[in-house]
Amino acid sequence: MNTLIDTYGRTHDYLRISLIERCNLRCTYCMPEEGIPLRDRAEFMTEEELIYIAKKFVEFGVKKIRLTGGEPLIKKNFASILDHLSQLPVSLHMTTNGVLLDKYFNDLEKAGLNHLNISLDTLQEDRFGTITRRKNFARVYENIQEAIARGFKVKVNAVLIKDFNDDEILNFIELTKNNNLGIRFIEFMPFQGNKWDTTKKVSEEEVILKAANHFGHKNIIKSPFENNATARVFQVANYEGDFGIISTVTNPFCDTCNRLRLTADGKMKNCLFSNKETDLLTTLRNGGDITSLILENVKAKKKGLGGLSDLSKSLSENRPMTTIGG
Numbered sequence: 201m202n203t204l205i206d207t208y209g210r211t212h213d214y215l216r217i218s219l220i221e222r223c224n225l226r227c228t229y230c231m232p233e234e235g236i237p238l239r240d241r242a243e244f245m246t247e248e249e250l251i252y253i254a255k256k257f258v259e260f261g262v263k264k265i266r267l268t269g270g271e272p273l274i275k276k277n278f279a280s281i282l283d284h285l286s287q288l289p290v291s292l293h294m295t296t297n298g299v300l301l302d303k304y305f306n307d308l309e310k311a312g313l314n315h316l317n318i319s320l321d322t323l324q325e326d327r328f329g330t331i332t333r334r335k336n337f338a339r340v341y342e343n344i345q346e347a348i349a350r351g352f353k354v355k356v357n358a359v360l361i362k363d364f365n366d367d368e369i370l371n372f373i374e375l376t377k378n379n380n381l382g383i384r385f386i387e388f389m390p391f392q393g394n395k396w397d398t399t400k401k402v403s404e405e406e407v408i409l410k411a412a413n414h415f416g417h418k419n420i421i422k423s424p425f426e427n428n429a430t431a432r433v434f435q436v437a438n439y440e441g442d443f444g445i446i447s448t449v450t451n452p453f454c455d456t457c458n459r460l461r462l463t464a465d466g467k468m469k470n471c472l473f474s475n476k477e478t479d480l481l482t483t484l485r486n487g488g489d490i491t492s493l494i495l496e497n498v499k500a501k502k503k504g505l506g507g508l509s510d511l512s513k514s515l516s517e518n519r520p521m522t523t524i525g526g
């Protein structure tokens with residue numbers, strides 16, 4: 201029985217675990233220009249501690265675990281963590297930048313993790329270099345195609361930034377013509393060090409208008425909004441895949457939120473935007489009981505957006521995105 205129910209009656213059965221803060225890319229909307237300070241390994245959960253805490257959440261009723269980062273695949277003992285988590289009664293998902301996917305397809309298949317969200321914000325190699333500050337476009341693109349060919353359920357996450365990549369919206373949607381792929385356009389969100397400002401957002405309306413003007417209004421089919429969903433999903437008539445918009449800033453979906461987060465340093469966040477974190481790791485290391493802490497954290501969850509009326513506060517009061525894991 202799930203007991204992770206907050207004061208708004210929302211049941212939390214989805215845990216996002218950040219395995220590591222570091223990443224092999226430097227995406228401008230996620231990683232501060234100056235990077236993040238390197239921290240002592242002892243500040244982070246060991247594999248045993250991570251599995252122990254994950255098991256506690258599963259005992260409370262968590263049914264879905266998503267692995268995130270930084271970049272989860274740069275975690276040295278990723279395969280071992282994955283193997284342990286695959287023995288829990290949960291569906292496993294992962295968000296990755298796709299650079300190292302070719303090294304882990306077999307481990308992922310063996311563990312039954314077949315839901316992959318792969319970040320790719322542009323289909324242009326030069327722009328990839330600009331936004332990630334690295335040169336791995338070809339490898340990421342090939343790994344996306346390989347993942348689809350292997351039968352993984354693939355979604356491509358593209359953060360839209362005005363006057364940077366919003367001219368590629370139609371090209372991304374065109375990828376869904378002959379591919380069983382989900383494109384997820386993510387609204388640019390404010391986090392520490394990512395130079396966010398509200399003028400850089402691309403709204404759901406803008407995306408739909410572009411698609412409708414190009415494909416014809418009647419050819420844009422809206423899918424029903426699923427419970428706990430984050431994306432409003434659409435499909436171009438007769439296209440294999442679909443595209444969705446995740447507009448946390450302009451059109452939040454907090455009413456049916458079922459998500460909790462565990463950071464790589466063992467802190468629990470009941471909301472992406474909440475800066476009120478519960479330190480599970482220190483209590484665990486002091487031999488304390490973390491169950492009451494987990495329940496208290498859920499009870500303290502705000503109605504929406506971490507209780508922030510002005511989201512730009514997240515720029516200063518919240519962590520950098522790379523240390524939350526989305």
Ligand code: SF4
Nearest residue numbers: 453454457471472505
């Ligand atoms: S902003 Fe917070 S409450 Fe809203 S959907 Fe995201 S995590 Fe849930």
